Amino acid sequence: MQExxxxxxxxxxxxxxxxxxxxxxxxxAYRFILKALRENTIVAIPPSCLCxxxxxxxxxxxxxxxxxNSFASTAASASGIVAALKAQNRPDxxxxxxxxxxxxYDIGIQSLSGAAERNTDFIFACYDNEAYMNTGTQRSxxxxxxxxxxxxxxxxxxxxxxxxxxxxxAHNLPYIATVSPAYPIxxxxxxxxxxxxxxTRYIQIDTPCPPGWGYPAKDTIKIGKLAVETxxxxxxxxxxxxxxxxxxxxxxxxxxxxTPLVHYVERxxxxxxxxxxxxxxxxxxxxxxxxxxxxxxxx
Amino acid sequence: xxxxxxxxxxxxxxxxxxxxxxxxVAAYPITxxxxxxxxxxxxxxxxxxxxxxxxxxxxxxxxxxLIAASTTGVRTFTATSSxxxxxxxxxxxxxxxxxxxxxxxxxxxxVAAPWSxxxxxxxSMSQRDTGWIQLYCRNNQEIIDTVIQAxxxxxxxxxxxxxxxxxxxxxxxxxxVEIPDAAExxxxxxxxxxxxxxxxxxxxxxNPVFFxxxxxxxDGVLCDGYMEMRRKLQKGLEKARDVIAVASxxxxxxxxxxxxxxxxxxxxxxxxxxxxxxxxIAAEATLAADLLRNEGVRAGVxxxxxxxxxxxxxxxxxxxxRLIVVFEKCxxxxxxxxxxxxxxxxxxxxxxxAPVIDVIAGLGGRDVKTADLLGAVREAMKSLESGDxxxxxxxxxxxxxx
Numbered sequence: 001m002q003e004x005x006x007x008x009x010x011x012x013x014x015x016x017x018x019x020x021x022x023x024x025x026x027x028x029a030y031r032f033i034l035k036a037l038r039e040n041t042i043v044a045i046p047p048s049c050l051c052x053x054x055x056x057x058x059x060x061x062x063x064x065x066x067x068x069n070s071f072a073s074t075a076a077s078a079s080g081i082v083a084a085l086k087a088q089n090r091p092d093x094x095x096x097x098x099x100x101x102x103x104x105y106d107i108g109i110q111s112l113s114g115a116a117e118r119n120t121d122f123i124f125a126c127y128d129n130e131a132y133m134n135t136g137t138q139r140s141x142x143x144x145x146x147x148x149x150x151x152x153x154x155x156x157x158x159x160x161x162x163x164x165x166x167x168x169x170a171h172n173l174p175y176i177a178t179v180s181p182a183y184p185i186x187x188x189x190x191x192x193x194x195x196x197x198x199x200t201r202y203i204q205i206d207t208p209c210p211p212g213w214g215y216p217a218k219d220t221i222k223i224g225k226l227a228v229e230t231x232x233x234x235x236x237x238x239x240x241x242x243x244x245x246x247x248x249x250x251x252x253x254x255x256x257x258x259t260p261l262v263h264y265v266e267r268x269x270x271x272x273x274x275x276x277x278x279x280x281x282x283x284x285x286x287x288x289x290x291x292x293x294x295x296x297x298x299x
Numbered sequence: 300x301x302x303x304x305x306x307x308x309x310x311x312x313x314x315x316x317x318x319x320x321x322x323x324v325a326a327y328p329i330t331x332x333x334x335x336x337x338x339x340x341x342x343x344x345x346x347x348x349x350x351x352x353x354x355x356x357x358x359x360x361x362x363x364x365l366i367a368a369s370t371t372g373v374r375t376f377t378a379t380s381s382x383x384x385x386x387x388x389x390x391x392x393x394x395x396x397x398x399x400x401x402x403x404x405x406x407x408x409x410v411a412a413p414w415s416x417x418x419x420x421x422x423s424m425s426q427r428d429t430g431w432i433q434l435y436c437r438n439n440q441e442i443i444d445t446v447i448q449a450x451x452x453x454x455x456x457x458x459x460x461x462x463x464x465x466x467x468x469x470x471x472x473x474x475x476v477e478i479p480d481a482a483e484x485x486x487x488x489x490x491x492x493x494x495x496x497x498x499x500x501x502x503x504x505x506n507p508v509f510f511x512x513x514x515x516x517x518d519g520v521l522c523d524g525y526m527e528m529r530r531k532l533q534k535g536l537e538k539a540r541d542v543i544a545v546a547s548x549x550x551x552x553x554x555x556x557x558x559x560x561x562x563x564x565x566x567x568x569x570x571x572x573x574x575x576x577x578x579x580i581a582a583e584a585t586l587a588a589d590l591l592r593n594e595g596v597r598a599g600v601x602x603x604x605x606x607x608x609x610x611x612x613x614x615x616x617x618x619x620x621r622l623i624v625v626f627e628k629c630x631x632x633x634x635x636x637x638x639x640x641x642x643x644x645x646x647x648x649x650x651x652x653a654p655v656i657d658v659i660a661g662l663g664g665r666d667v668k669t670a671d672l673l674g675a676v677r678e679a680m681k682s683l684e685s686g687d688x689x690x691x692x693x694x695x696x697x698x699x700x701x
Binding site: 039040041042044047051052054055056057058059060062063064065066067068069070072073076077078079080081083084085086087088093110111113114117118 | 322323325350351353354355356357359360363364365366367368369370371372373389390393497498499501502503504505506507508509510514515516517522
């Protein structure tokens with residue numbers, strides 16, 4: 001059952017005055033994630049932007065229970081919560097692990113892979129802002145080729161970002177999805193759906209970041225939409241190996257039309273040092289992935 | 300009727316865990332700990348231990364799982380050794396700083412490099428400042444009894460407890476062990492009552508960012524800052540001194556076995572030559588002391604059971620000592636053995652001025668016989684009699700460079 005704007009849970013789980021930056025893509029995504037999963041949820045988080053969003057002791061802007069554990073541990077923390085809830089016979093509670101691309105693609109991949117291989121009953125959501133934003137925009141395994149970061153300051157990021165959806169697909173998960181805060185109804189629907197499935201569910205969130213990506217804070221939705229329009233970040237769902245496009249990406253796939261990547265790249269200061277050759281390579285990378293998804297969606 | 304079985308140290312530990320009924324166990328195999336994780340898996344699969352067993356992908360995750368599980372309100376257990384413990388190091392701090400009553404067995408083994416699977420105590424000694432209580436066992440009976448006591452201690456002071464015992468020497472050696480009665484263990488160890496835990500009914504963020512200063516909560520109440528929280532951890536370990544002693548004496552009353560609180564003694568009443576150490580080497584030292592007694596030497600042994608909190612009562616026991624010989628299976632590189640440093644510091648200003656001879660023995664599993672300990676004590680006595688009162692470090696049975 002598709003939700004719509006008027007059927008979205010109107011309760012707020014993040015109070016005004018969170019410590020997120022102005023225009024933070026994560027805070028928009030988190031707001032709709034919690035609306036979808038509702039109050040019977042425990043969240044595992046790492047030291048990250050999300051931890052900052054939660055606030056400084058002894059105050060918090062988030063009104064669901066959460067535990068911050070070490071950077072590498074988010075999926076292991078969630079495994080511990082799941083085990084403890086099972087031991088206490090509380091199967092009604094959703095367990096959400098939410099962490100950034102560093103905690104997913106890099107330092108957290110071991111615990112995530114282990115928990116996913118055990119088919120631990122939780123949702124792992126990665127808010128992918130494509131670099132270590134909380135420490136000031138250092139490159140991660142999720143940084144796209146050609147981006148300037150504080151650890152690729154001169155030559156830009158060499159090589160494409162890891163295809164993490166594929167890595168998670170290799171774990172034979174019951175549900176994988178990609179979402180964007182620029183399309184909150186699609187995001188909400190997918191988290192509602194994920195909440196009704198058992199086992200490890202992986203959701204990747206494209207998370208525009210004004211200070212890290214270098215665009216005005218008012219443009220977060222615009223940048224998020226361009227990521228989808230260009231096919232840089234397609235919205236999709238993979239259930240038991242079957243891939244399908246959703247929302248705006250589905251329309252784009254049906255029309256066979258995408259916006260050229262340059263319109264996405266030119267709006268972000270992180271791509272200011274990108275050469276034409278790098279742009280062409282990134283466009284080719286986007287096209288290759290898009291065509292692969294198209295082929296799979298048609299199967 | 301008492302239930303006595305001839306079992307290894309690892310089996311003693313696993314049986315103790317079963318008696319304590321943890322709800323979540325997470326472990327990763329490593330020699331010489333492996334058998335505990337295998338036995339607990341078997342108990343869980345057979346249903347004799349009603350726990351969730353999380354077969355994690357690393358030691359770092361093992362403790363991460365327990366930190367989250369304990370924070371969700373359940374009793375937990377893990378075990379490791381050597382490099383596995385080192386890999387957990389970050390999580391040891393998280394567990395203690397979060398005041399979680401996790402119990403872990405550390406089956407002591409040397410650390411790489413050079414690569415070794417054999418026993419010494421460098422692994423747990425390297426974790427001294429993580430805020431964990433560390434208890435050392437001298438035999439398999441003590442392992443089963445100490446694990447049970449560890450839960451009682453941990454859950455009273457909200458500080459995690461590491462129960463340390465020597466790899467192979469105890470973990471793989473069979474000894475007669477009396478298995479405590481399960482109903483009596485339940486009376487000794489009441490069900491775990493978490494002080495703060497994750498539940499949707501009372502949402503809170505556990506372990507958010509702390510700033511250096513104290514801050515007000517939403518009601519305007521000034522709350523602890525980082526330093527106050529760390530100070531409270533130390534208060535917990537200070538309180539643990541009494542709690543360990545009471546946990547031990549109450550255990551002795553119920554089960555008839557007293558392994559000492561923070562430390563134990565052997566023939567120290569009139570002793571002026573004191574041998575000391577932790578774990579199986581201290582048990583070995585009692586044999587050396589008995590042999591010295593046969594020769595008319597007034598020798599005795601002080602076995603340190605609790606390394607953290609360090610026992611404050613040692614100067615009183617050592618007040619008549621002319622010579623103190625410390626046997627230890629670890630080293631603080633660039634200085635001396637860790638037990639020796641702490642013992643010397645505890646004697647400062649108390650009037651006990653006996654020379655302290657630091658004997659480093661058995662690193663990487665090198666065999667330590669009673670005769671070796673005897674030889675080291677005789678050497679130290681000879682120096683003392685010749686008027687040499689210097690403290691020194693001796694590497695026992697270790698070839699010196701030419």
